[in-house]
Amino acid sequence: MLAVIGKRLAMAVPSLFGVSIVIFLLLNVLPGDPLAGLLAPDATPADRAALAKQLGLDAPLPVQYVTWLTKLAHGDLGQSFSRQRPVAELVGTAFTNTLVLALAAAALGLTIGMTMGIIAALRTGSPVDQLISILSMMGLSVPSYWLAVLLIIIFSATLRWLPSAGMHGINGGTIDFLKHLIMPAIATSAVTVGMVAKTTRASLIETFGHDFVLTLRAKGLSGWRVLEHVVKNAAPPIMTMAGLQVGYLLGGSVLVETIFSWPGLGQLIFQSIQSRDLRVTQAAVLVIAVTFVLTNLAVDILQTLVNPQLRRAG
């Protein structure tokens, strides 16, 4: 098992290397200037050149990239010019905030999605199944930013139950924090609910059609016991989907985070690209890539534990 994990992690290194080169090149070929927002309104081209030299931004691109990579190898992500803070601190804080939102959204999305999928599969063709299908389609197709604005209109602006933005109110505290978390979590989880519900339903219906289910029923097992077996057999595609969704949630949502002023990775990357802050963008995207790789690895390991066939194959 450890060898498998080691192999998988080693395989991820070239991907991460590739990601970092692509981001580096993309941000450098984009129009715009990382110094544009740092200079005084009427600073001269000479002022700009002086600053570029002082910050090491006048060096050729390959040199800049190698310098960055060398520092990264020593655990130094550098300093953000546009925020005057260490990149590690910025990305660390943003990742923590996104993690909180992602875990809340994943918990909501997976619980609701799986419950809806199971109910739909057990009541195939009934009005309940149809309603769940409609709701899953809505979850998949309604844009998260639209849902976010809708939630704000209802629960903040009209009913005044929940705060509309930020992470903390004036007084802070756990309850206050949870209140701030509810709406972003719902808006972020809509797609997950839809995806997981549809996958769960399809996988369960397919598994119910297998011969072993007939055998189990013939042996006189109760409905719940049969369901237990079916769920176990139907789990792999659901887990893969859930893993992908968690990975996607951990990447942060630019739109939801911007609307709710949630200071997570999505918002950080969005703002860093806008200010052409290469160091922050690089680091944040790498964190997302690493997270995605690790989440998928975790799902694969879980699959192996759940499914004996995979264990033997491994």
Add this chain to the structure above:
Amino acid sequence: MNRRTLLQFTVQGAILAPAASLLMAACSSVASPAPTAAPATGASPAASPAAALNGTGGTLVIGMTAGNIPYPNTPPNEGAEGSRFVGYNIYDALTRLNVEQGNTTPVPSPGLAESWKTASDNLTWTFQLRKGVKFHDGTDFNADAVVFQLNRLTKKDFAFFDPLQAAATASFTMMIDTYQAVDPQSIQIKTKSPYSFLLWDLLLVMIPSPTAVQKYGTKDYVNHPIGTGPFFVTKYVDGQIMELAPNPTYWRGKAKLDKMILRPMPDPASRLAALQSGDINWAEVPPPDSLAQLKTQGYNILLKTYPHSIVLDYNLSKPPFNNVKARVALQYAIDRNRMCNDLLDKACSPAYQWMYTGHPWYDPTVGDKYQYNPAKAKQLLTEAGYPNGFKINVAYPTGGSGNMWPGPMMELVQSNFKDVGVTMTMAPLEWNDILTIYRAGFATPENQKYDAMYFSPNTSTPPSLLGFATSRIQPNGCCNVTGYSNPKVDALFQKAESEFDTKKQDALLQQAMGLVTDDSPVAFVVHDLNLRVLSPKVNGFIQPMSWYCDFLNVWVSK
């Protein structure tokens, strides 16, 4: 600054309205637009109720348009919004704008310097510093602190030289030749040439505590900002929140508030919702179509004329805009009244010159001659040699604080131009890209693809007018983006720079701006009216004729 947001109009227009109309019938009190209702207000004096002047305390929570909390350095980032809410609350400069009143356009007034005089050479200024002023860390403000900060911004070999702060203030220190402390209470500054605009430049040279800068070093200083200003920082979490408490020993008196909270909210629909839900009690620039409704809900809608415009900078280096008649023709093609009255619900006033009517640099002899007149525009286009119009490519920002609502405003201009035979393609760019064009100028090869650019110039200071000076054409100077050059205008600017009598100086600048109006290197679109909305619980604020604000007398009732 964050003068930028992905969602400004997407959310507020394209999404909010259908969302509301389709699914929110029950909540129509919030979502339904009220286009026919009486407009919020014009350019009326917009103070909070006078009856509420007597009171104190409370927490003011401001929803800024910035995408992040401006870092509290000298100056802060996030554009001028950083100086408005963070800079001038924490720091003072030698001069300060008298923004505590709302009747006149603020001018440099005594700040940390209580008086000044110039020597007969018109180069040497002696500033008498205010006595007894202390930094928030208890150390004394004196001439050494001013010298320390000027060293930090201009002396590359100084131990605490900060290249980022130096770059951010380069245009405000560039005319300073030498400086020295005469005694603990006075400082002498010598300029490179007779330069009467120095007092304006010094507004942006905020003075931090030398002790704090030395103690925490250049990199960590932003986490421990110390100034002499009306407030000091009690909490600062990047990306989330800044909390400020009143400085009990502030030299202009202690602020009335118990606490001020700043929150970054780049999306206008979010700021509106936060205001309506009570999360914030001060919202910068909510969506303009919410104004009528906010007014009926009892909010105070503040609008006031101030020096800040929206223009289209023309590329004068190639046809069609190297032809003055073509430029003037399009001045007559823009229906500014429709833009302000119908599109923006009176959140702007029509611009016929660089400055608004009544400003000392507005030229009354030229007046508001560019009234909407499509027939005249067509006639001038024919005279210019373009009887069938022409095609232009215009860059505009997708968002950004202080940029108003570029997308919808540009669409109206596009349709106005179409009416006179000019086909305009719109190139949406991020604010950073627009700034990059602005710094490089149109004449550079990569910017030649643009014929014009939407821009929101700060027009409040004499140096801000110098964007029309030949000496500022890139790469020799910055930032005459259009490449406009008129020797008469240059001569007037030079005279104004060395004229120390304010009235005479104003007259010279007025004359220069009159010539600029005639030459039309830019299309004047509208003057911004500094829209902000306050909860009825916020008292004592006077909306100044300035981008900046004074919070000393503001308090929030329970």
